[in-house]
Amino acid sequence: MKSKYSFLICLFLLLSFFSVVQAAENPQRTEVIVFHAGSLNGPFQKIANAYEAIHPEIKVVLEGSGSREAARKVTELNRPCDIVASADYETIDTLMKPEFAKFNVFFARNKAVLVYTDKSKYGNEINEENWYEILARPDVEYGHTDPNLDPGGYRAVLSLQLAEKYYQLPGLYQRLENNFHPTNIVNDGKVIQEKLHAGQLDYFFMYESSAKQGGYHYVKLPEQLDFSSLEYAGYYQQAVLKLTGKAEGSFVEVKGQPIIYGLTLVNNAPHRKEALEFLEFLLTDGQEFMNTAGFIPINPPQVREDEMLFLPVELQHVVKGL
Template sequence: MARQTRRSVLAALGSGLFLTAGCGAFGRERVDVLVAGSLQKAASETLQTRTDVELAVEARGSVGAARLVADGKRDPAIVALADPTLFDRVMDTAWYAVVASNEMVLAYNPQTDGGTSVAAAEPWYDPLQSDDVSLGRTDPALDPLGYRTLFVLALAADYYDEPGLSDAVLASDQTYPETQLLAQFETGAVDAAFVYRSMAIERDYPFREFPPEIHLGDPAHTAQYRETSYELPNGTTIGASPIEYGAVRRDEQEATRTAFEAVLSGDWLAPHGFTVREEYPRVVGDVPSTVTR
């Protein structure tokens, strides 16, 4: 499996797979981009400023997005997901690029009584076991944020020696679409939510941090993370691992190549609280021959 340097990946990208770019406003080329919900703001705002190509951004939970593409219900030129595993397990792509990392946190609403109790609690999970605190999370069947929430709770149960933690915290009425989860703070519908650090930072919500053994953002704890997993509705098992975001280009049009170079640069992600490591972009799989090796 080939691994390219950051400079070589950005310098050239080989032929992709399927779609053609369209025509946008004022004669500019338009590229359809399907992204994870947690990438919506970064893609719609900052990424657009990094390229002259017009981006038509659609955001969905990554599992649902990957399924739409795999089932032929969406045909975007570029796909960016919150878990590169989905490129292999759901979309069955030949290759993809890893572009960023993140970590899990517990955001809270400082204007509610429940949120205030989450802010002050030691340990952080105590208020979440009470009916007095409303918790928000996403559906693990639809997006990685949902199953990573389950991973955090499973890891926390071991870390704090609280074997019944997940059952005590989770309830069936807590799930919201990823693109709407933090908006629930605005209405007071939830006091706290399991989210990515980037989601809390770009919306300026306070949050509780987890130890690196739990937050899924530290590669040094990869072996520990892998002790837990989740089975998607299609029977695919997703193992816990350090959080990474991946992207793939699906056509060889010039506009798409230009837009994808901006995706690979990573500088559109750092301002939104994502971690862009020196090793990114890391290209994985059957990399197109025109990429410098």
């Protein structure tokens, strides 16, 4: 009888031990929710993994999409969110401020490129001098993301507008538009990849960081067309596109400008304290992951001088006023 009780006690202690271990491995973790541009998928996942390794009590929940779509998840769908990071800082300015955000931190730059694969028609012929001639060929399928959801989409269209001016070829933009099929507007990164590798899409406008991470071949565009240069900021503004606005039925005009990524803390962030701690990490140690992924980090990150008043004290030592 004694040995029977001893066995039960040992079994109870063993089960208790495993319960404690399991609880330790799966503690109640606070979730920091981040809606971000799809082009940030790679580096943000690595930044989140690095942060969670030193903060096991935090779970960083990442949700990538087009930048304008990410903002509208907050402004129109009222989804809980702590941080929004956009591939175009103006998305935060025009869709989120001031009702949903008070400041906008500029933290990275990028450039537009044209990607292709071994399945792409004329892939062995295309180069930096003839890319627009290739896209205008009737048998070529080229695509981009939805301009109303993603800055990458409207930057593609703006690049084509600027190409007509840069190459001094009247009617080029219309030729390229006439050869574009609306079905080639694709927003899902996996679908884009599948279509390119299957030869259903020959070329796709993308950011250089995404092209590098995806292992694509790509054509670099002239600086006057790729939105990478602060020097050509005035030149970029010659291209203009009308997009859907903040209110239903309204429209806004976007002009070409250098690619500058912006991020913000949502006004009613459900986990403000934890989100700010993650943001501090992202804007300091996290910048190395941005650099490795092919972005051009803005170091130190910047914010407009008049927004410094709204910048949380936790970030004031890592962000510089413009």
